[in-house]
Amino acid sequence: MSNITNQSLSEILESIKSKKISSLELTQAYIKNIENAKKLNAFVTTTFDQALENAKKFDNKPNNEHLLSGIPLAVKDLFCTENVKTTAGSNILNNFVPSYESTVTKNLWNNGAFLLGKLNCDEFAMGSSNETSFFGNVINPIGDHLVPGGSSGGSSSALAADLTPATIGTDTGGSIRQPASFTGTVGLKPTYGLCSRWGIVAFASSLDQAGPMTKTVNDCSIMLEAMSGFDEKDSTSINKKKESYSKNLKDNIKGLKIGIPKEYRVDNMPKEIDELWEKGKKILKDLGAQLIDISLPHTKYALPTYYIVAPAEASSNLARYDGVRYGYRSQKGKDLIEMYENTRSEGFGDEVKRRILIGTYVLSSGYYDAYYLKAQKVRQLIKKDFDDSFTKVDAILTPSTPSSAFKIGEKTNDPVSMYLNDIFTVPVNLAGLPALSLPAGLDKQGYPLGLQLIGKALDEQKILNIGYAFEKNCGYKNEIKKWWS
Amino acid sequence: MSKEKFDYFINGEKGKYEVVIGLEVHAQVLSNSKLFSGSSTKFGADPNKQVSLIDSAFPGMLPVINEECVKQAVRTGLGLNAKINNYSVFDRKNYFYADLPQGYQISQYKNPIVGEGKVLLDMPYGSKEIGIERLHLEQDAGKSIHDMDPSSTYVDLNRSGIALMEIVSKPHLRSPDEVNAYIKKLRTIMRYLGTCDGNMQEGSLRADVNVSVRKVGDKNFGTRCEIKNVNSIKFMQMAIEYEANRQVELLEDGKEIDQETRLFDTKKNETRSMRSKEDAHDYRYFPDPDLLPLKLEQKLIDDVKKSLPELPDNKKERFIQEYGLNSYEANVLVSEKEISDYYEEVAKLSDKKLAATWMMGDLFAMLNDKGLNISNSPISAKNFAELVQSIKSGEISGRIAKEVFEIMVESGDNPKKIIESKAMKQQSDPKELEKMINEILSKNKDKVDQYKAGKEKLFGFFVGQVMKLSGGKANPQLTNEILKKLLKG
Numbered sequence: 008m009s010n011i012t013n014q015s016l017s018e019i020l021e022s023i024k025s026k027k028i029s030s031l032e033l034t035q036a037y038i039k040n041i042e043n044a045k046k047l048n049a050f051v052t053t054t055f056d057q058a059l060e061n062a063k064k065f066d067n068k069p070n071n072e073h074l075l076s077g078i079p080l081a082v083k084d085l086f087c088t089e090n091v092k093t094t095a096g097s098n099i100l101n102n103f104v105p106s107y108e109s110t111v112t113k114n115l116w117n118n119g120a121f122l123l124g125k126l127n128c129d130e131f132a133m134g135s136s137n138e139t140s141f142f143g144n145v146i147n148p149i150g151d152h153l154v155p156g157g158s159s160g161g162s163s164s165a166l167a168a169d170l171t172p173a174t175i176g177t178d179t180g181g182s183i184r185q186p187a188s189f190t191g192t193v194g195l196k197p198t199y200g201l202c203s204r205w206g207i208v209a210f211a212s213s214l215d216q217a218g219p220m221t222k223t224v225n226d227c228s229i230m231l232e233a234m235s236g237f238d239e240k241d242s243t244s245i246n247k248k249k250e251s252y253s254k255n256l257k258d259n260i261k262g263l264k265i266g267i268p269k270e271y272r273v274d275n276m277p278k279e280i281d282e283l284w285e286k287g288k289k290i291l292k293d294l295g296a297q298l299i300d301i302s303l304p305h306t307k308y309a310l311p312t313y314y315i316v317a318p319a320e321a322s323s324n325l326a327r328y329d330g331v332r333y334g335y336r337s338q339k340g341k342d343l344i345e346m347y348e349n350t351r352s353e354g355f356g357d358e359v360k361r362r363i364l365i366g367t368y369v370l371s372s373g374y375y376d377a378y379y380l381k382a383q384k385v386r387q388l389i390k391k392d393f394d395d396s397f398t399k400v401d402a403i404l405t406p407s408t409p410s411s412a413f414k415i416g417e418k419t420n421d422p423v424s425m426y427l428n429d430i431f432t433v434p435v436n437l438a439g440l441p442a443l444s445l446p447a448g449l450d451k452q453g454y455p456l457g458l459q460l461i462g463k464a465l466d467e468q469k470i471l472n473i474g475y476a477f478e479k480n481c482g483y484k485n486e487i488k489k490w491w492s
Numbered sequence: 493m494s495k496e497k498f499d500y501f502i503n504g505e506k507g508k509y510e511v512v513i514g515l516e517v518h519a520q521v522l523s524n525s526k527l528f529s530g531s532s533t534k535f536g537a538d539p540n541k542q543v544s545l546i547d548s549a550f551p552g553m554l555p556v557i558n559e560e561c562v563k564q565a566v567r568t569g570l571g572l573n574a575k576i577n578n579y580s581v582f583d584r585k586n587y588f589y590a591d592l593p594q595g596y597q598i599s600q601y602k603n604p605i606v607g608e609g610k611v612l613l614d615m616p617y618g619s620k621e622i623g624i625e626r627l628h629l630e631q632d633a634g635k636s637i638h639d640m641d642p643s644s645t646y647v648d649l650n651r652s653g654i655a656l657m658e659i660v661s662k663p664h665l666r667s668p669d670e671v672n673a674y675i676k677k678l679r680t681i682m683r684y685l686g687t688c689d690g691n692m693q694e695g696s697l698r699a700d701v702n703v704s705v706r707k708v709g710d711k712n713f714g715t716r717c718e719i720k721n722v723n724s725i726k727f728m729q730m731a732i733e734y735e736a737n738r739q740v741e742l743l744e745d746g747k748e749i750d751q752e753t754r755l756f757d758t759k760k761n762e763t764r765s766m767r768s769k770e771d772a773h774d775y776r777y778f779p780d781p782d783l784l785p786l787k788l789e790q791k792l793i794d795d796v797k798k799s800l801p802e803l804p805d806n807k808k809e810r811f812i813q814e815y816g817l818n819s820y821e822a823n824v825l826v827s828e829k830e831i832s833d834y835y836e837e838v839a840k841l842s843d844k845k846l847a848a849t850w851m852m853g854d855l856f857a858m859l860n861d862k863g864l865n866i867s868n869s870p871i872s873a874k875n876f877a878e879l880v881q882s883i884k885s886g887e888i889s890g891r892i893a894k895e896v897f898e899i900m901v902e903s904g905d906n907p908k909k910i911i912e913s914k915a916m917k918q919q920s921d922p923k924e925l926e927k928m929i930n931e932i933l934s935k936n937k938d939k940v941d942q943y944k945a946g947k948e949k950l951f952g953f954f955v956g957q958v959m960k961l962s963g964g965k966a967n968p969q970l971t972n973e974i975l976k977k978l979l980k981g
Contacts, residue, residue, distance in 0.1 A: 087551060087552045093551070095551070100551065103551070105550070105551070105552075106545075107545060107550075109552060204552070204554060205552065205553075205554050206552040206553075207552050208551045208552050209551070209552060209782075211781070212780075212781035212782050213781035239556065240554060240556060241554050241556075242554065242555065242556050242557065242782060242783050242784055243781075243782065243783075243784060319778060320778075320781050322586075322776075323584050323586050323595070323596050323776070323778070325595075326586060326588065326594065326595020326596055327549040327551070327593060327594050327595050329588065329595065331590065331593070331647075332548055332549070332550075332593060333550065333551075343590055343645075344588075347588055367776065370586070370776035370777075370778055371774055371776060372774050372776075375776075375778070379778060
């Protein structure tokens with residue numbers, strides 16, 4: 008059974024159900040993989056004892072009625088997990104052990120899964136390369152010199168390296184889709200409000216959304232079904248009936264209208280990205296979909312808008328990390344103010360500080376109208392662009408990122424070029440829409456590239472269906488040499 | 493009440509100054525749980541025992557609005573004759589402080605739940621309308637305790653997250669007396685509505701006081717100073733008095749007033765600067781992305797409106813019409829809902845006017861003496877009504893009634909029982925009285941002669957003798973009549 012961890016979640020679920028493999032054997036196989044993959048630095052915390060215990064419990068009394076029966080899962084370390092350290096990739100939460108479980112992870116456990124460990128991420132999910140983590144950068148299994156994307160870089164790396172059968176991340180401006188694209192995996196950012204934010208360490212509340220990261224589209228629909236749902240503890244949660252995404256997965260997309268936005272062809276975009284997009288269009292067209300040219304005229308303002316709104320919210324969300332009630336506290340300082348200053352100076356890393364400064368600035372009196380308020384207005388225009396387009400099309404196809412995985416350290420000294428990596432992903436967060444990143448091909452270096460399908464609000468099923476059909480006909484296979492073990 | 497003239501001015505050498513005051517009252521909402529969490533709001537629990545993960549701002553915690561607090565704000569708004577806004581927004585007010593775990597207070601900035609309204613004050617110089625600018629909902633902070641330890645400050649988060657209504661008045665108040673009347677009126681209205689207990693000792697009602705001065709006749713306002721967090725009416729009045737005089741002195745000296753935030757030192761009876769305008773916090777208000785805008789359905793507002801109790805202004809009018817009270821009496825008797833309830837119960841069973849007189853006299857004096865409220869009065873409304881009726885019917889004299897009243901206070905007994913058991917009934921039988929008076933006259937022949945010779949002052953002496961002999965129970969009116977008749981004969 009040495010190959011079990013190579014398989015997709017749905018295949019593994021089959022094997023568990025048919026008792027081809029026990030949950031314990033499965034868990035042991037992942038633990039072995041994880042222990043051999045320390046070089047990737049994907050994990051901040053492992054919970055092997057607890058996982059083995061849970062696996063045994065399952066094997067003693069197998070209940071296969073759930074969506075994720077007997078499945079060990081590692082999750083991004085931004086989800087609060089009861090009695091398991093939760094760091095958000097930050098020194099300031101280095102010693103923080105929550106007494107509560109986030110709604111999304113609780114949903115997973117209620118569906119029969121159990122925790123395998125906590126995955127590294129950019130500090131407070133602020134980053135596009137997983138290089139801002141207090142626990143060190145994560146390495147992309149695609150190549151030892153490559154970033155895995157960010158902020159859910161531990162998640163994408165672990166998934167691509169077979170250290171977890173599926174995982175979850177959070178996506179504020181592309182943090183699921185970009186790392187998925189960099190590692191040749193599937194990532195979905197659901198509609199804002201579909202998955203509860205309760206118990207997730209907040210970055211930018213109006214943009215944050217948890218979502219699945221998986222090897223296949225079918226796995227993605229299983230995970231989405233398991234993790235989503237209305238939560239009265241989150242005032243922005245959408246109260247709607249739960250959908251059976253995997254049961255309803257169909258690969259017939261004949262007649263669907265796919266919008267191709269002209270604004271997503273940016274200057275200096277590598278030719279390969281353009282070719283990938285063309286390839287995607289052709290696949291969908293061959294499957295009977297209709298391609299329609301559309302315009303999303305305010306796209307060029309999305310990135311600056313995002314880098315005002317997200318830091319503004321973050322500057323306020325991160326005010327609670329003051330060293331008083333939990334987390335890291337500096338021993339230096341002679342009064343309260345100095346204690347705050349030292350705690351936050353020592354507890355936060357540079358990128359987090361940068362965004363707190365930007366956010367504080369754009370909310371300051373005298374600048375609020377010029378920055379924050381204007382950004383909110385532009386945000387409405389961006390949303391309106393999508394609303395207008397969705398009267399004409401069922402989904403929109405774009406590249407996921409303007410490049411493949413870049414080198415470790417390549418952009419760390421140039422925050423703006425780092426931010427540019429989010430150019431195709433942030434508009435979706437600003438508009439609150441669902442978007443799926445699909446592995447679609449390789450660049451000339453052999454690094455994976457992804458395409459993005461954007462859907463109407465709450466139209467996850469449709470983009471999953473298109474993705475499912477695309478996956479079957481794309482011929483992409485993620486073949487990663489396990490150079491690290 | 494004779495109408496007096498408003499005369500709160502400060503006389504300087506360069507002119508006569510008027511004091512302009514506006515209040516920001518913070519009223520704790522009566523609700524079982526906090527504004528955005530399920531924690532209890534009960535006063536007096538051990539420190540940090542009523543604190544949820546939300547109140548202490550743990551990572552990933554999210555606020556969820558407590559509907560009861562929203563209804564209480566709507567109720568209060570309606571009680572202030574104010575416009576209720578169907579659309580309001582919760583904003584974050586960002587600042588660092590040890591008793592503010594989130595690092596921001598959730599408040600309402602540009603879009604409050606309640607808009608403009610008004611409050612009527614009864615002043616000796618007539619009634620005065622005070623405009624309400626707005627009412628908004630916000631979270632209370634925790635409490636920093638500085639006096640438990642010489643070197644540390646302790647923080648109690650029980651109060652953190654309790655709902656507050658900030659009620660902002662227009663700058664319509666002109667004297668400490670008006671401030672006193674305004675706060676009391678607000679408190680009365682909120683107590684009638686059951687939206688705030690108004691308990692200033694427990695901090696359920698506090699105010700920031702904005703004070704400025706200007707020469708009488710000036711159209712423009714002077715520069716104002718804000719005195720933060722004053723927690724008793726007396727201190728508010730003292731602070732205003734001090735602050736207004738300080739400002740006048742500055743102006744008289746040709747100096748400028750700095751717009752600043754000041755603190756009132758209750759021990760030294762003075763205000764002192766806390767921070768100037770330049771050091772003012774930049775609170776970086778922005779809409780809280782964890783909460784959706786609050787959209788009130790008209791039905792909710794209408795339902796609350798229908799359930800409102802009779803409010804003091806209306807009740808006062810009714811008391812004047814229905815019970816024949818004068819404006820002053822009606823005012824006193826509606827000042828607290830419990831008092832008005834008590835009065836109405838008494839008035840139903842006895843003489844309405846006499847009941848008012850006795851309540852406002854002996855009953856209030858006794859309660860005041862004993863430090864009691866009407867709701868824990870040792871005399872029930874029913875017994876009090878019986879006492880009033882006994883006086884009205886002439887069964888007992890006013891003097892005896894005072895004795896009966898004392899016994900009622902001590903024993904809580906029914907007045908009839910006391911009157912009977914102590915044989916305190918008034919002697920009103922003319923025959924008995926005549927017999928008694930004849931006896932006295934025959935014993936004091938010399939005085940009767942003197943009286944008849946013109947020394948009429950002696951009449952009082954005879955009355956005194958009758959009262960003495962009857963143990964004070966002789967009906968005074970009858971005694972007078974009979975005495976006069978017999979002395980003539």
